[in-house]
Amino acid sequence: MCKVFDLGDIVEMKKTHPCGSKEWKIIRMGADIKIKCCICDRIVMIERNKFEKDMKKVVKKSETDENN
Incomplete structure (x- = not known):
């Protein structure tokens, strides 16, 4: 399973940062x-x-993707 993410995207990770x-x-x-x-x-x-294992989901796509 390959998750779809791109440069500039905001992603949610499994673990919380300090x-x-x-x-x-x-x-x-x-x-x-x-x-x-x-x-x-x-x-x-x-x-x-x-990264692909620890990423939960893409929260927000980058602005460049939304314009294309």
Whole structure:
């Protein structure tokens, strides 16, 4: 099962960040995914397969997808 997500999307993760947020913005994609916390702006890079396992859902699609 492949989850659909794109650059700039806001995603909800399974685990809560220490600041209390579960929402992260995807800022880089490749073999690794770089995500930024929506509350404290902490940036974390994780492996794509771990990201796909830990991601619950896409909360908000990026603005560029909505315009196309």
